[in-house]
Amino acid sequence: MNRKERDDELARELRAHMDLEADELREQGLSPEEARLAARRAFGSPALAMDQTRDVWAWNPVDALSRQLRFALRRARKSKGFTATVALVIALAVGVTTAIFALIDVAFFKPLPYPEPDRLAYVTMTFNAASRGTVEQVLTGAQWEILRDNAGSFEPAVYSEWTTGVNCGVGDRAFFVQQQRVGASFFQVLGVLPVQGRSFSKEEDIENGPRAVVLSESLRRRIYGEAAEVIGQKLLLRGEPYTVVGVMPPGFRSGVNVDLWTPLRASTHGEGEGNNYQGMLRVKPGASLSAVAGELDNLSKSLPLRPPGRDGTQWQPRFKVQPLLEGRSAVVRKPLLLLLGAVAMVLLIGAINVGGLLLAKQSGRAAELATRLALGASRRQVFSEVLLDSLVLVAIGGALAVPVSVAALDGLRLLNDKMFGLVEAAAIDGRALAVAMACTLGAGLIAGVLPAWQSVSRKRRAFPLGLLVAGQVALVVPLLVGAGLLGRSFLGVWMMEAGFDLNNLVIARISLQDARYDAPEKIQRLFRDGIARIREVPGVEAAGAGLTVPFERQLNQGVRTGAQPVPGERFRTTNLIYMTPGYLEALRVPLLRGRALKDGDTAGTAKVAVVNDAFVRRYLDGRDAVGEYIRLGGKEPVQIVGVVGDTAQRNFERGAPLAPIPATYIPVTQMTNFALVHQWFSPAWVVRSQRGEEALARELGEVMRSLDPMLPLSKFTTPAGIKSRTLGLERLLVSLLSSLSALGLLLCVLGVYGLVASAVAERTKEIGIRMALGATVPHVVRKAMRPGLLWALAGVVAGVPLLYLGRTVVAGMIYGVAPWDPLTYAAIAGVLLLAVGAASLLPALTLTRLDPAVTLRNQ
Amino acid sequence: MEKSETERVELLYGTLDMLVLQTLLFGPCHGHAIAKHIQRTSDEAFLVEHGSLYPALHRLERQGWVTTNWDKAPGKNREVKYYLLTPAGKKQLTAQQNKWAQLVAAIGKVMRPA
Incomplete structure (x- = not known):
């Protein structure tokens, strides 16, 4: 029986009772009308009797709750402005908390989308010195080989975290794709193999091996549509022919957004000299991560020691192994925790704020509630009713928090396209919704308990x-x-002091990852002719080209000071920038001592370099460096002919993300090994002009087309x-x-x-x-x-x-x-x-x- | 016959349920008759408030000690709701009677020490 039927029946029962009473009175001689009135008088209030009887049946808590809920909703509707204020505060506070949680979830909790993700680990090198703390670095080629050759209870893999945008040509069509370079065992270790074809063979993963490529499912569809067989197809990557050997399953992600993978070809020279390789491993069945850590500790003892620092510091190298999820998200973990703390604070402030609003609102109902208490309503009833009122208002806000969190996550996507694939993988899913609900409930209880408590408090003193x-x-x-x-x-x-003149400067890039630009002479000619033509464009005040520009990531190069090797000499790193004459002048980096690089520095003349002030300060004790020698990559000596001012460069070491870092500039005519460098960097053309960017872009585009119609100029950027x-x-x-x-x-x-x-x-x-x-x-x-x-x-x-x-x-x-x-x-x-x-x-x-x-x- | 207000006794809390069950022991009965029966048999000492009677009846129904059905009142053209004692209700009545007897005995001992 539902409540309505029960009510009707009760009313009928009470009416029958009064009718029977009236019948009796009539039999005693009263007139029908008198009897009816007397019966009614004798009965008392039927409404009260009904109410009290109804309470017997209101034992069902769901029933009682739904009735209270309807009252609460009606009250919420009645004061729209108040409801909107409370809901807005809660929606904002819970919404941002949920969005941040979605990120936290990806960085900390969600298992990686690979089989048995808890067996996957990330390997880095740490260097520890008692007096100086610990430095953590990714692997060099030599370190990777030690790991590879001593794999016991684990299966190691190596890859590069950097992805590059490259042109991919298929027939007469071109696709701009994101490429990642991975070692042969990469897919095997992740535990996801290509659905078509195979992963890379060992032969493909060594220098000058066959050129092979594995496609993502989405790129396969983009290029080949529904064609069934793509294995063995040829395509051009930066002008070189590659063979498709595999296609990964749909939805496969290797941490970053990637369209295709090529073999890493890890080695101990070139990029292998620096810390450029990400190490990873899968713990073999039967072994544990701590066992692997122990194994790597033993292995660490056989690592060659670096010569001690000038201050005698001896750095102790050690392989560090940590869960892959932790290693991959290491950079964002601390910022995310900070944000989590901040949103938690805001959530708490919001809850207290709403608590204050509700308290003020509730005091307006004080008289009504006091009357009800006096008439016999139980304290529990009133308490739960007032609390429910608050919870309902807060819940409305909680429901609105869902779209707010989705919008916040979208906003984060817009703001930062490169949060290491984190934002892409984040979603407002069931887990995030559960957190939103918990936050809403928590906020509701915090906000609602005070007004509820006050409404039944025996001391009628207002809460301050x-x-x-x-x-x-x-x-x-x-x-x-x-x-x-x-x-x-x-x-x-x-x-921060940029060290160059940012105004009226535009930067264009050209990718030289192109098979036609494999010889240094061709590259050097392109730069020489290009700069000469650009300087003829009206309005151009200065122009030059260089590998990179300040503010961005630079090429890392090992360097030793002095013309001849000395036993125990120190190995340093410097940013290396090849440039055309006029590059530093176009940037307006001041020349401090000596001379600038000029047209006369060619492949045939003595090798020269210009270093910056930070180089002199940190590596040459601040003495007048002009005339001294350095050896780049340990090769033939190069003479320093000039010293220029510092510029702000991307810093990956400890400290600020922009810093004046030791830098070495060499003439492009004396650079020989371009292939690897151009895989990482697209050289920059730097043009100083007062003219509008658009007109300049058009004319520069024409200049480049006249040089080589197949080399499209990228969009212009500015230093800012x-x-x-x-x-x-x-x-x-x-x-x-x-x-x-x-x-x-x-x-x-x-x-x-x-x-x-x-x-x-x-x-x-x-x-x-x-x-x-x-x-x-x-x-x-x-x-x-x-x-x-x-x-x-x-x-x-x-x-x-x-x-x-x-x-x-x-x-x-x-x-x-x-x-x-x-x-x-x-x-x-x-x-x-x-x-x-x-x-x-x-x-x-x-x-x-x-x-x-x-x-x-x-x- | 009518007793003055001062002669009436307040029903002890919880005893109304027992009185209703006891009344139903003689056969099915409707609310009006139950009230009259309790008043009459108590020599009008108890005035059964309708605001207490109907909650009590419905409480007994909820607990399964009585069932109900609608039927014609004898000799009248009216449908009334009859309450019938269930076996569980009978058991409950026995239990309450025992408790009541103990209570009366105990109170008696306190009030009139032997």
Whole structure:
């Protein structure tokens, strides 16, 4: 029987009762009308009887809950503005938390999409010195070979994390594709083999082996459509013929977005000299990761030691093995945890803020609830009802948080296209939704418990709203400090002395990964002719070409100082940039000593180089370096003929992401080994001109076409554009963190505003009387503002211990700023004071319009 | 016959259920008759409030101690809801009677020490 039927039956039963009573009275001689009235009188209130009887059946908690839920929804509908405010706060707070969780999930928890992912591990080298801590690097060719040749209870693989965009030609069609280079055992170790064909053979994975390529399923479809057999097909990659040997299953990802894979061909020279290889392994069945770690520890003992540093530091090399998921996401883990902390703070602030709103709203119902309690409603009933009201409002916000989180994730995708495949793999899925629900419920309980408790509290004393305001301020303090320190550190890097003139500079790139440009003479001729023609374009003030430009990743090159090898000499690294004459002049990098590289430096003349000031400072003790010799890659000596100023370059070592790094510039005419370098870098043409970018682009395009119609010029970039791409992760972090703290601050301001406004509204009469008795306007305004300011101050004091938390978390992520940077703290104090002051002043100002006469008359 | 308010006794909490069950021991009965029966047999000491009777009846129904059916009242053209004692209800009545007897005995000992 449902409730309606039960109600009807009960009504019928009670009516029958009264009819029987009336029958009896009629039999005693009353008139029918009198009997009916008397029976009704004798019965008492049928409504009350019905109500009480109904309660017997309302035992079903689902039934009772659904009834309460309907009431709560009706109340939510009745005050739309209030509901919208609460829902908005919760939707924002829960939405961003969910989006960040989706990223965290990918970086920390979600198993990698390969069979038995917990057997996969990432291998790096660490160098440890007691006095200097630990440095972690990816593998060199020699280190990889040690790993490969000593594989015991594991199966090793090597790959390159960098992907490059290359032209892929099939017949007369060209595709721009992302290429990744992987070792022969790569797919085998991941545990996913091609669905068609095979993975690379050992012969294909050595230098000058057959050129083979494995396609992704999506690229196979793009190129060959529905054609069944693609194995053995030929295609051109950067002008060289390759044979398709395999196709990976649909949805296969190797961590980054890749269209095709080619063999890595790891070696101990060329790129193998530097730290360019990612190592990975699969633990064999029966073995464990800790056993493998032990094996690698033993292996580490046989690693050759580097010669000790000048200060005698002896670095101890050691293979480090960690779960693959952890290794792959290492770079983003700390920033993500920081963001998680920040969103948790905002969520908590939001919940407390909503708690304050609900408390204020609930006090409007105080009389109604008190009446109901007096009439016999149980405390539990009232408590659960008020709590449910809050939960319903918060749940509306929680539902809205889902689209907010999807939008936030999309926004992250737009902001940062290269978060290591992390954002692509993140999704608002069941797990994220569960987290959103848990967050919503948590926020609802935090926000709802106070009003519910107050509604049944025996002491009818109001809970001090100011305490909630103080709580919010306490939570926002570490948020502001973290964002402030990080922002100031970022600003320092962003505003860092570039070392060249960024204005009126455009950069165009040409990929020389092309079989036709295999000989140095051809490349050198292209540069010589190209620069000469570009200089003829009207409006061009200066032009030059170089391998890379400042702000971006550079070619790493081993270097030794001195003309002749000395026993125990130190192996250093420098950024190496080949260039045409005029390149540094076009950038306006100042020449400090000696001479610039010029047209007369050719393949036939003495080998020369220009180094920057950082090189001189760090490797040559700051002495006048002109005339000294260095050996690049340990080969023949090169004479330093000039010293130029430092430029900001991408730094992968410890410290700021942009830094003046030792750099060596050599003439392009004296560069010989281009093939490998051009696989990694597309050389840059640097043009200084006052003319508009578009017109310049058109004319430069024509110049290049006249040189070689098959060499398309890339889109133009500017130094500023390169800088913002290089600092993408940092910028993303800073912008997210500052938006979050702005959101937190806004909530605090709303809290302070509400506190002062409600106090003013409550005490208007009292204040009117005071003013009539002689209190001045400034006096009452000051007095009205006081609770806002005092509670906010209490919050700041309570937030000081939390400060340590914020400071500790960002400590390793800030550069050039002390964790106790007084300027940051002063600025934050100023902002906070201003915000809280304004939020207190605004509602207090309504008192200036108060007319004591009117107030008194209304008494 | 009608007793004045002062002569009436408040029903002890929880005893109404027992009185209703006891009434139904003599056969199916509807709410009106149950109320009248309790009033009459208690010599009008108990006035059964309808606001208590119907919750009690429905409580017994919910617990499965009585069942209900609608039937014509004897000699009248009216359908009324009859309550019937179930075997579980009989057991419950016995249990309550025992408890009641113990209670009365205990109270008696306290009030009139031998």
